[in-house]
Amino acid sequence: MTSVLVFLDHPAASLAKSERELLSLAASLGDVVVALADEAGQAYLDGIGSYGVQRYYRPDDAAVSDVLVAGKAAFLAEAVRASGAGIVLLGNSYESKEIAARSGVKLDSGVITDVVALDGDLTATKSDFAGSYTVHCRVTTGVAILTVKPNSVEAVEAGPPSSPEAVRVAVELPRAAARITGRVEKPVSGRPELTEARVIVAGGRGVDGDFGPLEDLADALGGAVGASRAATDAGWIEHSAQIGQTGKTVSPQLYISVGISGAIQQKAGMQTSKVIVAVNKDADSPIFEIADFGIVGDLTTVLPQATEEIRKRGL
Amino acid sequence: MDEATASGLRIAVLVKHVPDAQFDRHISGDDLTTVRSESILSELDEYALEAALQLVEAHGGAAAGHRVTAITMGPAAAVNAVKKSLQIGADDGVHLTDDALTGSDASATSRALAALLQHAGPFDLVLTGMASTDGETSLVPAQLAERLDLPQVTFAASLELTPGDGGWTLAARRDSDTYAETIEAPLPALVSVTDQINDPRYPNFKGIMAAKKKQIQVLSLQDIGLQADEVGFAGSWTTVEAAAPRPPRSQGIVITDEGDAGIRLVDFLAGQKLL
Ligand SMILES: Cc1cc2nc3c(=O)[nH]c(=O)nc-3n(C[C@H](O)[C@H](O)[C@H](O)COP(=O)(O)OP(=O)(O)OC[C@H]3O[C@@H](n4cnc5c(N)ncnc54)[C@H](O)[C@@H]3O)c2cc1C
Numbered sequence: 001m002t003s004v005l006v007f008l009d010h011p012a013a014s015l016a017k018s019e020r021e022l023l024s025l026a027a028s029l030g031d032v033v034v035a036l037a038d039e040a041g042q043a044y045l046d047g048i049g050s051y052g053v054q055r056y057y058r059p060d061d062a063a064v065s066d067v068l069v070a071g072k073a074a075f076l077a078e079a080v081r082a083s084g085a086g087i088v089l090l091g092n093s094y095e096s097k098e099i100a101a102r103s104g105v106k107l108d109s110g111v112i113t114d115v116v117a118l119d120g121d122l123t124a125t126k127s128d129f130a131g132s133y134t135v136h137c138r139v140t141t142g143v144a145i146l147t148v149k150p151n152s153v154e155a156v157e158a159g160p161p162s163s164p165e166a167v168r169v170a171v172e173l174p175r176a177a178a179r180i181t182g183r184v185e186k187p188v189s190g191r192p193e194l195t196e197a198r199v200i201v202a203g204g205r206g207v208d209g210d211f212g213p214l215e216d217l218a219d220a221l222g223g224a225v226g227a228s229r230a231a232t233d234a235g236w237i238e239h240s241a242q243i244g245q246t247g248k249t250v251s252p253q254l255y256i257s258v259g260i261s262g263a264i265q266q267k268a269g270m271q272t273s274k275v276i277v278a279v280n281k282d283a284d285s286p287i288f289e290i291a292d293f294g295i296v297g298d299l300t301t302v303l304p305q306a307t308e309e310i311r312k313r314g315l
Numbered sequence: 316m317d318e319a320t321a322s323g324l325r326i327a328v329l330v331k332h333v334p335d336a337q338f339d340r341h342i343s344g345d346d347l348t349t350v351r352s353e354s355i356l357s358e359l360d361e362y363a364l365e366a367a368l369q370l371v372e373a374h375g376g377a378a379a380g381h382r383v384t385a386i387t388m389g390p391a392a393a394v395n396a397v398k399k400s401l402q403i404g405a406d407d408g409v410h411l412t413d414d415a416l417t418g419s420d421a422s423a424t425s426r427a428l429a430a431l432l433q434h435a436g437p438f439d440l441v442l443t444g445m446a447s448t449d450g451e452t453s454l455v456p457a458q459l460a461e462r463l464d465l466p467q468v469t470f471a472a473s474l475e476l477t478p479g480d481g482g483w484t485l486a487a488r489r490d491s492d493t494y495a496e497t498i499e500a501p502l503p504a505l506v507s508v509t510d511q512i513n514d515p516r517y518p519n520f521k522g523i524m525a526a527k528k529k530q531i532q533v534l535s536l537q538d539i540g541l542q543a544d545e546v547g548f549a550g551s552w553t554t555v556e557a558a559a560p561r562p563p564r565s566q567g568i569v570i571t572d573e574g575d576a577g578i579r580l581v582d583f584l585a586g587q588k589l590l
Binding site for chain 2: 010068069070073093094095097098100101102104105106108109110111112113123127128131132133134135136137138139140141142174175176177178179180181182183184185186193199221239240246253254271272275276277279283288289290291292293294295296297298301302303304305306307308309310313
């Protein structure tokens with residue numbers, strides 16, 4: 001049976017939803033092993049074990065994480081060699097894509113990013129041109145290295161926790177590399193991650209500095225808060241909230257676009273959302289061309305009313 | 316070390332000729348490659364070019380021996396990306412063109428660009444945009460760094476160079492979801508920059524006139540020592556089997572707020588089972 005290696009970066013206290021999805025996808029393809037770049041706690045390891053993983057690989061040198069990407073790519077390539085894996089799955093963060101990219105060169109193997117579906121013969125489905133094309137592609141040379149978008153596969157129930165065994169692999173660190181000299185952790189909002197959220201309320205220039213009504217609506221819906229570049233450039237919200245061509249690509253069940261005109265670069269990041277709602281006071285805004293439900297109105301009255309109504313209905 | 320005695324910097328900026336996102340973009344039926352009419356210099360590469368020009372200007376400009384070279388690969392029309400870069404301020408250009416390049420995936424593209432940079436170099440710094448606006452994989456900068464064994468800094472939101480006894484050092488800042496990081500690397504290095512790093516300048520009349528006198532070197536695969544089967548469809552490690560345009564979204568219901576739009580929104584969400 002093919003062995004499938006799942007690369008997990010930055011382990012938290014327990015397995016994240018997207019990590020459970022990756023392990024579930026891997027288990028549907030073959031025997032699962034894991035490569036862990038960073039130190040993980042017992043609960044996390046037990047979590048991996050509950051997906052049938054009996055072995056996980058660790059670098060013999062903790063310094064792989066001090067250099068940017070290159071160290072982790074070298075580690076991943078060694079873990080693939082040591083495990084004899086024929087398929088490698090990673091998450092779809094920029095860093096994961098780069099680790100995939102570099103280990104692909106080391107292993108003479110093709111890399112496919114942004115995968116949203118994978119069938120039994122490893123044909124991968126992704127979308128191109130900002131969601132305007134659906135493309136089917138395959139790795140033709142070497143090990144299939146695939147980065148998979150969150151929310152693409154259903155995470156299946158894991159089994160009882162069990163402790164997988166650690167296998168150390170020797171990693172040769174790159175000769176010259178960029179070093180991380182400082183790292184400041186960002187405050188956490190308590191809301192879901194944008195790329196994983198089922199509901200997103202996104203605001204643009206029309207918000208005029210006050211994201212409060214959007215945050216209230218997002219909280220009522222259990223959603224995340226996103227933004228257009230105009231809003232992040234103005235400093236009203238963190239840059240990591242930006243959705244679009246140079247921000248995040250999202251495809252939630254529900255995307256509520258508020259005070260955003262719908263420029264092509266913004267649409268690039270959200271047009272594969274299942275349902276799109278737009279609130280904008282200009283009836284000619286291009287966002288209405290793709291909205292399933294559009295409201296021509298002022299966000300400062302429409303949003304609080306909607307939030308209050310949701311709360312009133314006890315939803 | 317005094318700045319004047321630091322050696323001249325050679326910066327390569329990778330620029331790509333991509334389909335303009337303002338128009339419908341297409342994949343052609345026969346060989347599933349991107350249709351490149353209506354193409355422009357990738358907007359995201361303008362930030363890399365601006366970063367190169369600012370770095371050079373901060374350290375004495377051309378007078379100090381620094382040089383910015385715009386580099387592209389692709390069919391004949393791709394040279395337009397280099398021409399635009401020369402108008403904006405790059406000193407010279409290189410264009411790798413060869414029919415065999417058609418269909419190159421990220422692995423084949425990075426192989427060709429690595430050979431090209433080695434041939435046209437040496438360079439102290441290779442700058443790229445954060446992603447191409449067509450392929451959008453952002454694999455190429457990382458693969459280039461791997462092939463050229465260069466320190467890699469991607470998604471730089473700021474960039475500075477400092478001359479020192481052992482050569483130049485770069486300092487960059489970048490933001491991920493969880494961290495804000497500061498990064499340091501010795502040159503030579505490869506850096507990709509985000510659209511947060513600067514505001515790209517436009518070509519002015521003087522720049523457009525000056526560009527006419529600047530050199531563009533045109534190279535073939537043979538010139539850079541690659542065989543036809545190392546690039547293009549033959550040299551790629553992935554293949555596209557099918558590509559279909561996604562049906563466009565149709566316009567839904569648009570209502571005008573008459574004082575109850577918030578309630579009607581909740582009704583809509585309830586009807587869609589989204590609550
Ligand atoms: C290379 C490049 C990359 C880019 N990448 C991105 C990207 O990733 N993401 C992104 O978003 N943009 C990106 N942009 C910018 C993009 O082109 C637009 O400029 C941007 O999306 C506009 O943001 P906006 O819709 O919030 O602002 P505007 O276009 O100014 O729209 C504001 C809207 O708010 C409405 N409004 C105002 N007040 C109210 C109110 N009280 N109630 C309701 N509606 C109101 C107005 O009618 C208007 O439609 C990029 C641009 C470039 C050149």
